[in-house]
Amino acid sequence: MYNSILVPIDISEDDLTHMVIPYVQAHAALNTSKVHFLTVIPSLPYYSALGLAYAAEMTKLEEFQRTALSKLDEIVKQFHIPAEKIHTYAVPGSPKDQILKLAEMINADLIIIASHKPHISTYLLGSNAGAVVRHAKCPVLVIR
Numbered sequence: 001m002y003n004s005i006l007v008p009i010d011i012s013e014d015d016l017t018h019m020v021i022p023y024v025q026a027h028a029a030l031n032t033s034k035v036h037f038l039t040v041i042p043s044l045p046y047y048s049a050l051g052l053a054y055a056a057e058m059t060k061l062e063e064f065q066r067t068a069l070s071k072l073d074e075i076v077k078q079f080h081i082p083a084e085k086i087h088t089y090a091v092p093g094s095p096k097d098q099i100l101k102l103a104e105m106i107n108a109d110l111i112i113i114a115s116h117k118p119h120i121s122t123y124l125l126g127s128n129a130g131a132v133v134r135h136a137k138c139p140v141l142v143i144r
């Protein structure tokens with residue numbers, strides 16, 4: 001039923017990942033050809049712009065990407081989806097922008113995203129989930 005499902009994963013938020021597992025499994029079981037898992041690494045210029053002391057140490061973006069990707073691969077095992085259906089990606093940038101960009105690239109027909117409970121500062125949704133819901137060109141399933 002789905003050609004392409006996109007599941008953005010914040011590798012530092014195990015609770016959010018656990019929330020989406022049963023929903024991803026249920027949708028992936030519906031003749032889905034591919035499930036794309038994406039983790040986004042906040043970009044280095046962001047840290048440099050803030051002048052953070054450790055910015056100089058954060059030069060090895062490729063190494064970060066490799067580490068993030070292997071962590072994502074570990075996380076994805078918990079979903080128990082056949083390996084041939086899975087694609088994983090680790091890219092630098094802003095989570096919401098990269099989620100929307102990959103959704104277009106893979107022609108996603110569903111995005112499954114977890115959201116924190118509403119924060120008073122952002123009202124209905126967190127900033128990433130909110131932006132994805134507002135701007136995605138395909139259905140978005142928000143788990144909370």
Ligand code: ADP
Pocket residue numbers: 007008009010011016017038039040041042095112113114115116125126127128129130
């Ligand atoms: P927040 O309240 O922290 O802004 P949201 O509730 O808007 O978070 O969205 C959380 C969801 O956004 C996560 O479950 C995940 O799907 C996605 N997300 C957040 N950060 C990243 C990231 N670095 N890489 C991939 N996905 C992310």
